[in-house]
Amino acid sequence: MGNSEAATVQSVDRALTILEVLARLGTAGVTEIAAELDVHKSTAFRLVSTLETHRLVEQAGDRGRYSLGVGLLRLAGATTARLDLVQEARPITRQLAADTGETVNITVRAEHAALYLDQVAGSSALQSHNWVGQHIPLHATSNGKVLLSELTPEELADVIGSLARFTPATITRKAQLREELERIREQGYALAVDELEVGLTAVAAPIRNAHGDIIASISVSGPTFRLSDERLDTVIEQCLAAAEEISHRLGWGLRQ
Amino acid sequence: MGNSEAATVQSVDRALTILEVLARLGTAGVTEIAAELDVHKSTAFRLVSTLETHRLVEQAGDRGRYSLGVGLLRLAGATTARLDLVQEARPITRQLAADTGETVNITVRAEHAALYLDQVAGSSALQSHNWVGQHIPLHATSNGKVLLSELTPEELADVIGSLARFTPATITRKAQLREELERIREQGYALAVDELEVGLTAVAAPIRNAHGDIIASISVSGPTFRLSDERLDTVIEQCLAAAEEISHRLGWGLRQ
DNA sequence: CCTCACTGTTGCCCATGGCGCAACACTAGG
């Protein structure tokens, strides 16, 4: 999409231009906006009205003068929270990948799935695929299970639909998942062996915010043959330490 | 605009819904977005494309997956900076209005005009009109002159067009304005007597950010008969003290 | 290697929804 002339919708373009005008001027009336866009004021009014319905624009002070609205802050907030997390965590995910030699991933929950925010490959990592921006199933991954582990039963019921099977080892019954989540809460980390893919093992630990809520998960994943029992204990400890460090950076533990 | 059914543009509505979808899901492809909107994927693609042209959406990681973009942060940033300023300044503007009994205003520069961000009326204030959200001429007001006072000559030439006359006392020659701005730089505040309206006197002082740049102005205004010479000195001191306090709250003076 | 399934992207044409016009409602100032 390097071509700025391609495939744009004129009325949408105009509406977005209104946002830019309001950022510049602070406030503007319909007639002023119409002049900026070189359209009739009834057109400007309809476009502003639509923006207002979505809270991207609101009426400032007196009736009829418009300014940018709180809906923008909300949308931007979703973005900055994730950018901040990746930035704060990056040196630690780098170190963890270097220490383990495996692939390190950070995920957050996005409704019914886990979303990959960041990925750092270790020296032994065989897969070169970049998962950033992609969704993974919550119930079949270590990261996903961490993200589910402290939800209330109501929240869990809301988030989890049918438990799709990916391998013979995938958890597909809700009672089994609940037991697994209980185990994760007790031991403080999640393990997934061959549950998403045969031959893939992953360990994940929770990243917490200043309030102690789980907001993300960090995992170390590699081929099952390399993450065998004797090595796994070390990797679990390293993963837990990394999660704890990131959590501290996000303010966890400072208010207790 | 209490009526959410009125006067909306369908394609704009769809585009804004895409923003909300992306805030929820983190990332999504065109086909996913089309399903969320219940439109054909070519329609979804064009809408996303338009959002991308304005940087509100960008491609996340792999080609073809979209997430919210930095353009959103920019738009939101314009809003939050102003909200922060009003919030930080509010207790001080309240106190100043109580101390002086006059009307206190905070303005920022919005291109070629000064924009009222906040207003607190004192006990003696006769005018009940709320100016928040409105633009005022830079050259004919104490606030406006403060906002102009530290611009470079090139910036000043860019910002100032013709100097409209509002009263016989309005500054209408550029040489005269330059002298006035020099005086303001020296004394640290601006005075406007009968320049916008006959019978209206206002004092304004600069609000500075952590870097020392003037980012806003705070004024005390009232009828000329009340802001006479002997009283004006007190009001000027109070206004300067308020501006300094707000500036400190915004980080001014902490790095010297 | 090939094939298939899926996704994103482009071009065309038509009908629908976005637009301008005109009227109305409201406000402030004289």
Added chain:
DNA sequence: CCTAGTGTTGCGCCATGGGCAACAGTGAGG
């Protein structure tokens, strides 16, 4: 009161937004 200016609403026309179909690209599996 009137006037000038602004925001808001309803109507009908036509331009542009939308769906269809084709194409391009990618990844997985055989």
